[in-house]
Amino acid sequence: MTTAVSILAATAAGALLLGCSASVEVKKSTPPKLSADKLSSTLSEKLAAATNQPKPRVSCPExxxxxxxxxxxxxxTANDGSTLGVTVKVTSVSGNRIHYDFKADDKASPAPN
Known part of the structure; x- marks a missing residue:
């Protein structure tokens, strides 16, 4: 098992075991929105903290x-190109603060050839 796949597996296990959630304050809008970039960086930080691993590369499409x-x-995305999906779901909204849960998939997808 490559190091990258091991990190992905550790990230998935950590996220699944912890039942991770987060909240982020956003600029005032109706309804409030968390930018894709900010969501990506917040998830990267939370996953790293949950697994005691370096921050992974996370990208969110919207x-x-x-x-x-x-x-x-x-x-x-791991250094070798293998990937792991992360589902994010809004659980509540308090003013401009968005609270959400996130869960990594059980299995990583191998790097493309």
């Missing part, structure tokens, strides 16, 4: 709208 039940899928 802003997260602060509406309960809204979901998005982000992607964690």
């Amino acid at each position: 802003d997260l709208v602060g509406k309960v039940g809204t979901t998005t899928r982000c992607k964690l």
Whole structure:
């Protein structure tokens, strides 16, 4: 097992075991939105903290709208190109603060050939 796949496995296990959640204050808008870039960096920080690993590369395709039940899928990419999906779901909104849960997929996808 490569180091990158080991890190992905550790990240997935850590995220699954902890039932991770986060909240982020955003600029005032109706409904509030968390930019894709800020969501990516926040997830990277939370996953690193949960697994005691270096920050992984995380990319999210869209802003997260602060509406309960809204979901998005982000992607964690290891140095070898293998990937792991991360599902993000808004659990509550308090003013300009978006609270969400996130969960990494059980299995990583291998790097493309």
